[in-house]
Amino acid sequence: MLAINIFMSVPTPVLKSIIENDSFLAHAHLGPDADSIGSTLALKLGLESVGKVVHIYCEDTIPEFASFLPHIDQFAVSTLEDALKIYDADIYLSLDSAKWGLITHHTPVPELHLPLVNIDHHSDNHLDTPLAWVDSQYSSTAEMVFHLLNELEIDITPQIATCLLFGILGDTGAFQNLNTDSNSLRIAAILKDKGGDYIQCLIELTRSQEFLELKAWQPLLENLTLSSDGSFVYSTLSPEEIASLEKSPQIGLFANAIIGKINGTKFGAVLAEKQSGITKGALRSRHPDTDVTLIARLLSGGGHPGAAGFRLLKPLKEAKQDFLNAVEYLQKQGKI
Ligand SMILES: [Mn+2]
Structure with missing residues (x-):
């Protein structure tokens, strides 16, 4: 069907378990994002188009940005435990x-009593099952569901295409x-050609900032500071500044919108003391290097090379100094 080189690699046991069974239960993960919602919904619509039954639920509410x-x-709002009782x-x-802690708020995790496909x-x-297809070469789970539907020879309708595009764009x-x-990029092009609503996905994901959220960035922009060597920026938000705002940003x-996007810099940081004596920081790099x-x-945090964060049990002023010391230390070693 596709005259392009797209590597398809759904493991046979996973494929067989879907072909040979009729009814499925699936969740959107806690704090559901575009990929979780889009990929789950697309798989439901696809499997139902060939006569299977798929129940979907989430322990958290589905956010407004996915309502289109x-x-x-x-999506039923249900706990995992109740969903297992209600849906056979x-x-x-x-x-x-990646883990049970993203599926349910409750511990211990209830016994499944049915095979798990991951x-x-x-x-x-970390989900343990022989029916696993876990591969970090894919940008998104939506991209994997695209391959799965193709291998199952299920027609990708405009509705399915929109759900998958939403996941990939997210x-x-x-x-x-x-x-x-x-x-x-290729798969997104195919999904757009199949009638996926690319523009609506873009509007919901990239052009829907809350007005009050943006207004709350005013002190963050005011406090934005360029380092003396020009290689990074940082901004801060104090408890007093937060108290003066209609909304806490x-x-x-x-960080996503501003901090890793400033010309001439390598990276940036934003530090805020939202709770007294606790300072959280978000870090963004501008370039993969x-x-x-x-x-x-160095600040007992973690994350990804392009986006990371930390949480220090210190007031803003001390946390800011720790951050600047960490940067200086790494700069002297030539690491950043
Ligand atoms: Mn994902």
């Missing part, structure tokens, strides 16, 4: 979820994250 997706109301399925499908693109996936940051590769959103996890680790 076709059949989004099919042959197979439990786990998508985009499809995920996180390299640190996890690649609209093709700006480093996980964007030629396959994710999400520093991750500010700069690994901000090096800074995060």
Whole structure:
């Protein structure tokens, strides 16, 4: 069907378990994102088009930004425990979820009593099952579901295409994250050709900032400081500044939008003391050569080379000094 080189590699046991069974139970993970929602919904719509039954649920509420997706109301709000009692399925499908802590808030995790199929693109996936397809070469679980539907010879309708595009655009940051590769770009093109609503996905994911959130960035922009050598920027937000705002800003959103995007710099940071005596920091690099996890680790944090964070049990002023000391230490070693 596809005259392009797209490597398909759904393991046979996973494929067989889907072909040979009729009913499935699947979740969107806690704090559901575009990839989790889009890939789960696309797989449901695809499998139902060939006569299978797929129940989908989430322990958290599905966020507003996904409300435009076709059949989004099919997600039940339920705990894993209740979903297992209510829905009598042959197979439990786990998508985009590296651990049980992303599937249920509750411990201990209830016994499944049905086979678990685990499809995920996180390299640190810990779900234990022989029916696993875990491969971090894929940008998103939505990209994996695209291959799965193709191998099952299921027609990708415009509705399915929209759900998959939503997942790919979500996890690649609209093709700006480093996980964007030629396959994710090619598949997105195919999904757009199949009638996927690319523009609506873009609007929901990249053009829907809350007005009050942006207004709350005012002190963060005011406090934005360029380092003396010009190689990085940082900004801060004090408890007093937060108290003067209508809304407390999400520093991750500010970091994504501003902090790793300043001309001439290598990276940036934002530090905020939202709770008295606790300072959280978000780090973003501007170029793949700069690994901000090096800074995060010195501040007992972690993350990805392009985006990392830390949490210090210190007031802002001290935390800022720790951050500047960590940067200076790494700069002297030539590491950043
Ligand atoms: Mn994902």
